Amino acid sequence: MSHADQLFLQNCREILSHGVWDTDLPVRPRWEDGTPAHTIKKFGIINRYQLQEEFPILTLRRTYWKSAVDELLWIWQKKSNNIHDLSSHIWDQWADESGSIGKAYGYQLSVKHHYPEGDMDQVDRVLYDLKHNPASRRILTSLYNFEDLHDMHLYPCAYSMTFNVSGKVLNAILNQRSQDMLTANNWNVVQYAILVHMFAQVSGLVPGELVHVIADAHIYDRHIPIVERMLERAPAPAPRLIIDSSVTDFYAFTPDSFRLDGYTPAAFEEKIPIAI
Numbered sequence: 403m404s405h406a407d408q409l410f411l412q413n414c415r416e417i418l419s420h421g422v423w424d425t426d427l428p429v430r431p432r433w434e435d436g437t438p439a440h441t442i443k444k445f446g447i448i449n450r451y452q453l454q455e456e457f458p459i460l461t462l463r464r465t466y467w468k469s470a471v472d473e474l475l476w477i478w479q480k481k482s483n484n485i486h487d488l489s490s491h492i493w494d495q496w497a498d499e500s501g502s503i504g505k506a507y508g509y510q511l512s513v514k515h516h517y518p519e520g521d522m523d524q525v526d527r528v529l530y531d532l533k534h535n536p537a538s539r540r541i542l543t544s545l546y547n548f549e550d551l552h553d554m555h556l557y558p559c560a561y562s563m564t565f566n567v568s569g570k571v572l573n574a575i576l577n578q579r580s581q582d583m584l585t586a587n588n589w590n591v592v593q594y595a596i597l598v599h600m601f602a603q604v605s606g607l608v609p610g611e612l613v614h615v616i617a618d619a620h621i622y623d624r625h626i627p628i629v630e631r632m633l634e635r636a637p638a639p640a641p642r643l644i645i646d647s648s649v650t651d652f653y654a655f656t657p658d659s660f661r662l663d664g665y666t667p668a669a670f671e672e673k674i675p676i677a678i
């Protein structure tokens with residue numbers, strides 16, 4: 403069983419047995435047929451992943467990690483907010499006629515800000531500080547720009563990364579305000595684990611710990627039978643992540659720079675409905 407499996411099992415069991423339902427409250431998300439999408443939730447879950455020990459991917463069901471990496475590069479490298487730059491269709495429901503998801507995610511990372519060293523966007527500022535100011539306690543990004551929230555088609559969920567260098571080790575905290583456990587918990591963990599590996603590699607550091615802080619960790623009503631079946635599957639050991647070590651420029655990583663050796667997730671045929 404991978405460590406990611408263990409944490410996922412623990413989190414879901416905790417939500418299902420001690421969580422709180424929002425059935426009596428008005429909720430925003432809807433199922434495709436227009437029914438309100440209610441959830442059961444736990445507030446304030448913190449999961450810690452040691453990236454040197456193993457790659458934190460679920461084996462209880464396949465995480466479509468190639469699509470997850472594609473979305474990660476869309477946000478952090480292409481800094482795009484247009485679904486035409488994305489290979490999957492996961493954002494289609496939130497895009498307008500031009501393909502834009504509004505001033506969200508990649509858009510926020512592309513905005514340049516003034517610094518004494520010159521104008522830089524949030525990603526380039528992180529790259530600069532990891533190289534020139536590794537002792538800094540100010541190396542962080544935030545997508546939660548209140549000024550632009552009215553122009554975002556969905557408010558950022560995984561909204562902030564805090565990077566911290568200890569010796570030669572790069573640690574990070576991912577702050578997430580809202581987590582759809584079945585659809586995207588491991589999807590987000592895989593993405594941000596790979597992001598820490600990427601920043602570490604191009605900054606001459608080794609990846610350390612990813613701390614995932616989740617405010618509202620929820621399971622949607624229609625996902626419960628699927629999660630219950632998943633919890634009974636036979637897990638497998640974690641695979642090994644292999645990254646093309648010749649890449650030294652953050653913007654030179656491609657989806658083909660990453661490989662997983664020995665990924666043998668449990669068979670999973672169910673289609674997961676997404677609350678919109």
Ligand SMILES: Nc1nc(=O)c2c([nH]1)NC[C@@H]1CN(c3ccc(C(=O)N[C@@H](CCC(=O)O)C(=O)O)cc3)CN21
Pocket residue numbers: 431465466469470490492493556582585586589674676677678
């Ligand atoms: N309700 C909800 N949950 C989410 O996780 C979510 C949203 N909305 N809205 C914005 C993004 C879009 N995300 C998504 C949406 C769909 C999949 C999805 O369909 N995953 C499939 C496989 C996708 C593939 O084949 O590449 C899965 O089985 O995990 C994943 C992430 C995460 N986010």
Ligand SMILES: O=c1ccn([C@H]2C[C@H](O)[C@@H](COP(=O)(O)O)O2)c(=O)[nH]1
Pocket residue numbers: 430431556557559560580581582583586587590
């Ligand atoms: O990266 C992501 C993006 C979205 N989600 C989930 C979390 C919620 O279920 C919905 C967003 O709805 P809100 O009402 O805005 O919280 O999308 C995710 O888990 N990970």
